Amino acid sequence: MDKQELYIWFYTPARIEEFKLLPLYEDYWLSDKYCPKKQVSILGDWVMYYPPKDGFPTYDTRFKMPEILYLHIKSKVQPSFDWFPQNYNLKIVSESFLNFMISNQLYGRFEATELKVFGKDGKEFIDKKFFVIRICEFDDNKFDFHIENKKRAIGCNKYNYFLYPDMQLKNCNDKQNIFFLDEFCYQDSIILTTDGKDYVMQNFNRPELYNLEDYRFVWNNQYNIEQLPDMVK
Incomplete structure (x- = not known):
């Protein structure tokens, strides 16, 4: 089987600051309460839900996502993004990106709730309409990681x-062109096939895309724009 070309969508802190597409970490907060003047931490157990450990689907009401979540932005950044990672399994997505996920056989493998910005x-x-999605089934088992060629992430020597x-990919499937991984260095990224990459570039606002082979340099230099590889264009 021919090797499938893969690409990675990953927002580096260096280019976030340059492009002004996403708010900086200190300029926004996500909450399950409307709190425009002061950040209120999410206290609900739902945010601690970890599908590989807690099981999916879960029938524990403590882990149920709220019907509405709130994103407060305290900078002049306009929310024109389509995908904005929050942690290993919570992502903010536009309605069009949500539909893209559904069209790629991911329906039933994530949960979604309305987001007010x-x-x-x-x-x-x-x-623009937004949602917070919670990834409940990851795609790690669909990949051969070729661990014999692995590279240690800089700054993570004790881990x-x-x-x-x-x-x-172990098998090529033309119906799924977008993948989410639970592997640490890939939790805030999206893996795309060539078809997925082409669709993303044509339909979404300013994606930060890299070739798979370049991603180790992207990860290790994400705060230094002068050391970052060129994006896919």
Whole structure:
């Protein structure tokens, strides 16, 4: 079987600051309460739900996602993004990106709840509809990571965190072109096939895409824009 070309969508802190597409970490908060003036931490047990450990689907009401979540942005950044990772399994996505996921056989493998987005002036953004999704089934088992060629992630020497420049899909499936991994260095990224990459570039706003082979350099230099490889264009 021919090796499938793979690409990675990953927002580096260096280019986030350059492109002004996403708010900086200190300029926003996600909450399960409407709190425009002061950040209120998420206290509900739902945010601690970890599907590989807690099981999926879960019937424990403690882990049920709220019906509405709130994103407060305290900078001038306009929410024109389509995908905004929050942690290993929580992502903010636009409605069009949500539909892209569903069309790629991911329906039933994530949960989604409505997101209301508010700007610095307290006004709600209504030009684009957003959701918070919670990934419940990851795609790690669909990849051969070729661990014999793994590279240790810089800054993670005391942890077993690695990058896999030669990873590839075990089987090509034209119906799924987007993949989410639970592997640490890939939790805030999306893996795309060539078809997935082409669709993303044509339909979504300013994706930060890299060739798979370049990702180890991207990860290790994500705060230094001068050391970052070129994006896929």
